[in-house]
Amino acid sequence: MSTELLSTITRPRRKTPYEQDVAAMAIASTDSDIFSMTGRVALVTGSTRGMGFAAAHELARHGADVVIVGRDTESTGAAAAQVNEAVGADRAHPIVANIGHRDSVTDLMARTRAEVGQIDALLLHAGMNIWVGETTDLEDRTLTKFIDSSIMSAHWFCREVLPHMVDQGWGRIIFTSSVIGSTLGSSDNGPYGITKAALAQMARNLACEYGKHGIRANAIAPALFETRQAEAVLSDEGRLRRYLDRCPAGRVGEAREFAGLALLLASEAGGYINGQTVNVDGGYSVLWDSY
Template identity: 40%
Template structure:
């Protein structure tokens, strides 16, 4: 039946979204946009004061969590389901870049932390939340990958490996849970104006070199990534699953000319 609101499919009214790493950058933009789209939020961040403050601002639920801790994730999933009445949308956004170094030279503890936060956190949390979504017959999982998972890098190799794995995780989850009405997708951002990008964008020489490889000749905004997340979370993306959507201004398709 036709509706007077052509953007209704992008609304999240009556749905609860669990977002990890929501207190800054892309995660913050996603939390704000989802709240504006009508979602009730459950926020999980290692920064307790920031998480509590954001939840108060957005009228959500704060569950401060170190997502690199398996037991903490167990508690998060249990509390999120119990306090919210059920998670409809799961956004695994929390991540760390780790130290810049060749893959063989990274400290073992740094490597283990990187994999725990970037890869094991989405694997564990989707494994805890997806069955509940399936029991309710619907749900959307959004994983934050990166273009670092689509091409090689000389100093963030392990980071790229974790992000490449998230694209495959989205495909596997889509196949496993699709028959129960649960969708899973990933987003691969390029250079986005966040704290992570400051090292590049604060240097005119590095910024010119990096942006010269991007057809749009600019960095993206967290809000542009958040808009893609909203599409994937909402009914607007209802027939999209198992995909990795690249939001990078064309960087990975360019030859730099």
Template identity: 40%
Template sequence: MYLPSFSLKGKTALVTGAGRGIGRAIAIGYAEAGADVVIVSRTQSDLEETAEFIHRVGTKAYLFEADVTNKGQVEEIFETLDSEHVTVDILVNNAGMNIRSRALDVSDEEWETIMNTNLRSAFWFSQKAGERMKEAGGGKIITISSVAGHVALRTGVVYASTKAAIIQMTKNLALEWGQYGINVNSIGPWYFKTPLTEKLLADQSYLDDILAVTPQKRVGELPDLVGPAVFLASEAANYVNGQTLFVDGGMSIQGF
């Protein structure tokens, strides 16, 4: 048989930042592909809405209201899953944020907040999932980076630094953990229609600038991102390791 399986049936995926936007879309997409989903968010009401979609599909949802920048809370999530004999086969580090300050205006607090949310939390989750995947004989780790980690954009230096670091972290973890059957990859989106980008995309001048450097002449829709996320989590990507898949309508081939 030459056609690999894209099914996630029998798997359990953990998705951070799953309360809304990209995280919610990926969590629901994984459920549609057959996976049970552990969803993590700071807001209980958002978790409950995501869980409702997952339950409609017919798979299980495990809800964790947590601050991903709190290492103790990250450890508690995995300890709880261990106690309930829930094995994480797939991890998606999606939680992230941005503060759009110019370099000369970045405060220490902004630096720490963005770094902790985007980068440090992704490493903590990867570390905890990785040690369990090593014992289990394999798994898939996917971290959401950005084209801002590859080319210079008007997104701010701190955000861009975290996304570039994610790309390099992906390579290093893949190098270390590939021998254990763990695939570590990242996804680099461009602009997608989400609650976080709604105000930016409502600015016609800003939108025109985005479209001018996007060969497909449109911003992304969430299903455009869910397909690649399912692919990287599935058996179809068993020999893909240490890569960043840019899901950007071709934007990253030319820059902004």
């Protein structure tokens, strides 16, 4: 074997740019937590209980200052106090607002900027879940309430936070959608599915429009979780059994499982996830029932 060929074989190979990036990322990961929210301000609507509360707690646990948004002073303050006690720091800030009214949203955002700071991560979890029956029974005022508390409210919030996110070149917007709307239809809760489908589309639109500014917009689509909002199904043995028999996981979801995904999408860990609707349903929406 020639000396020249031997030197080619034994000479250390120069790393490709991709390999250099991977190596740099590996080093960086030992120095920082990719899930850290330290120095960030997050606002979570519908966060006084259930999945919204779990998400707010998880964000605060990872260092974020979190605005707890509810409709009454007592429950909102109690939720913030509970988060602060759990994390051992004053990171949760209660603000009362009715997100179905534009003036209330504007006031909420102004108070947040004055008392906590500009919002870096926005999780819009609050909404309505009313079983209204068939479409012919649906009154205009009921549908309008769904639209105002979900679609219009999301639009108002986004108009408030996007300028700051564009200026700083970083931002996270997360919508709570649902498998009813994102993937499945409904025989008795049509307006709920309509608004949840709209939120999934809003995430896609924002991703296309603002991705170049370092902003990531996504939606989380839960199925049945053990929350007060789902009490109508959880307390109905027949309906609950049908759900459990269909769901590959064989159980309902837990609030912490929603919170974990919310943290992923709100942090640097979710930096390459954009415009997606992630179903959190134990496999419920992917099962094809045999005839």
